[in-house]
Amino acid sequence: MSMKSYITTPIYYVNGSPHIGHAFTSIMADILKRNRMALGHELKLSTGVDEHGQKNQEAAADLGMPIDDFLAMRCKEFQGVFDKLDVAYDYFVRTSREGHKQAVAGMEQSIFDRDLIIKKNYTGTYCKGCEEFKKDSDLTEEGQCPLHPTMKVEQTDETNYFLKMEPFRERLLQHIADNPDFVQPEAFRNELKQMLSEPLDDLCISRPKTRVTLGVELPFDTDFVTYVWFDALANYLTNIDWPDESYAPWWAECEHLIGKDILKPHGVYWPIMLMAAGLPLPKKLSVHSHWVGAGGMKMSKSIGNVVDPMEVIAELGVDALRWYLARHMRADSDSQISVDFIKQTYNTELGNKIGNLLSRAAKFSKARFDGKLPAPGALTEADEAIRKSVIAATEGLGGWISLAEIPARMQSIITVADEMNNYFAEQAPWELIKNDDTRERCQTVIYVTLDCLRVVMEALTQVIPGSAGRALTMLNAPDAVHPWKPELDRLQGDSDLGDIETLFPRVQ
Structure with a gap:
């Protein structure tokens, strides 16, 4: 029942x-x-x-x-x-x-x-x-x-x-x-x-x-x-x-x-x-609570600080707005909003931290492994550490969330996105690919990065369903487990990747 x-x-x-x-x-x-x-x-x-x-x-x-x-x-x-x-x-x-x-x-x-x-x-x-x-x-x-x-x-x-x-x-x-x-x-x-x-x-x-x-x-x-x-x-x-x-x-x-x-x-x-x-x-x-303009000013047409949801969608797409609202709401105090704030958050968080990593890792994988996702080899401590962090950061969305908890759940995802970017930079797969003896290590890093991104994207289908769904299609991810909880290693090694598009194109 x-x-x-x-x-x-x-x-x-x-x-x-x-x-x-x-x-x-x-x-x-x-x-x-x-x-x-x-x-x-x-x-x-x-x-x-x-x-x-x-x-x-x-x-x-x-x-x-x-x-x-x-x-x-x-x-x-x-x-x-x-x-x-x-x-x-x-x-x-x-x-x-x-x-x-x-x-x-x-x-x-x-x-x-x-x-x-x-x-x-x-x-x-x-x-x-x-x-x-x-x-x-x-x-x-x-x-x-x-x-x-x-x-x-x-x-x-x-x-x-x-x-x-x-x-x-x-x-x-x-x-x-x-x-x-x-x-x-x-x-x-x-x-x-x-x-x-x-x-x-x-x-x-x-x-x-x-x-x-x-x-x-x-x-x-x-x-x-x-x-x-x-x-x-x-x-x-x-x-x-x-x-x-x-x-x-x-x-x-x-x-x-x-x-x-x-x-x-x-x-x-x-x-x-x-x-x-x-x-x-x-x-x-x-x-x-409510949304107020930059600097805490009440929104009014005469000040010109009104944020029109339809204008935001036309310029930045719906997920820029959904992400900002989920990320910056405060349950018991008013929060500030402006088109500039939404744009900044969209570019720095969705664009640079999440979309960019997906695009870099997936394009690298496609280019260097015949359009495929490579199968991983043995895991190192660094791999295990990032995988553990991703599970911890997304676990909250595998349980019942209350309205007031939404921003903290988004915060944990952005924090782990930073860690994932650090992991990717430190492992430097573009260096590993150069030598035969580190080629398998390169495969593992790419697999771990993309599988971790899959977990994050599955969690984000609750918040930015359109973008998260497109990301999962690019990764050719299997259907998520139901009831959902974060699970590692669900991407198939040596499987084809979908077409890689820019998930969050930069807005000037």
Whole structure:
């Protein structure tokens, strides 16, 4: 019986084009999926778009487009981007789907039937950017939303439906205490505990149709639509066919990947919605920090430091972007990104340290051994040492990795790539080939170098699948073992090598 794993990304608002934040979360989810599949698990990865709410409604109006056409266009754009990013999603979410809307209404009705939803008048400050009501303590001294300082907050006075939150607060705190892995890394678990340290206000779960029409109609009052967050969060269940029983084994293994800015909806609203509906909580929230421009400046169009994932792919290829994001993410602090940083990392690490060694060793082998990979002779201490290092450096990807561990796994691969380059330089096969009595030694060095590269490339299929796959084709490597773990000596001595191309051509 294979183990299941269900990984989700947030669903992205379609009021703007896909940006680096969207690319990042979905690529990390894809890396975790590939890691778990390599270990023999059965996977579902969902990503997609949130099509409801006031901002989407206004974005369509601004473009003068019928709402369905606008949503279809944006959905296609996001799907196209994820395909180009090599994100192997199993399910692409559209919240406009009829089955999703019915399930959301069913969830609301069941909570309403338990007397946990009340109707009341509310006067308060509303941020359209967040699509949520704000307390005065949430605002800056100037009275603006800290996340949307350029948008004016609105004073609203309206009647809405509210979910009672306070009755579940203690139970949620207890769940966090009993399940230390529920929110990772620890810094964000502490932040969530802080959010739950005071009594919780009721959560507004509706919007009057006079203000917002794009959304799921409340089953118990058709003058209202569902608040966009309530509708969006439910996607994690509806993607796996809830309320059908078949959802349960997947849901038991559900891991939500989220950015730190949406910890509150995922760590407070969502678990309480689930408790109110009598449903089990997801297994884990894996939280990450954000990407900022060089020097720690927030990205903005006016500064001109925005990194557009599609522009990076056009100039450097998808794996330059995937590698940089995996290599330089920090789980509990923001990380810097710029096109220059991506280019430098691509040239120095992927190009010089990994691609260059593959190209040199494979071309040498082809030229000097009749287009073949030579069979090795007896191993020396130097050979054994580099082989041992390669196994140690890639072993981590032969086990279950968590989101926060990804950069350390990449670091160990770059460290061992340096060692492999040193080994190759010190053994100097181009010298060994000159004499008959050292020719067999030359064969061993070439074999060891290329077999070690094969192990590294097998590990990297989890991170940069396109490039790693091409490298394995050049080496004419057999299919990797499954479940995957690093194993030496799987390249066949005296076998043909494929066509050798430059894996990571240098970019000026």
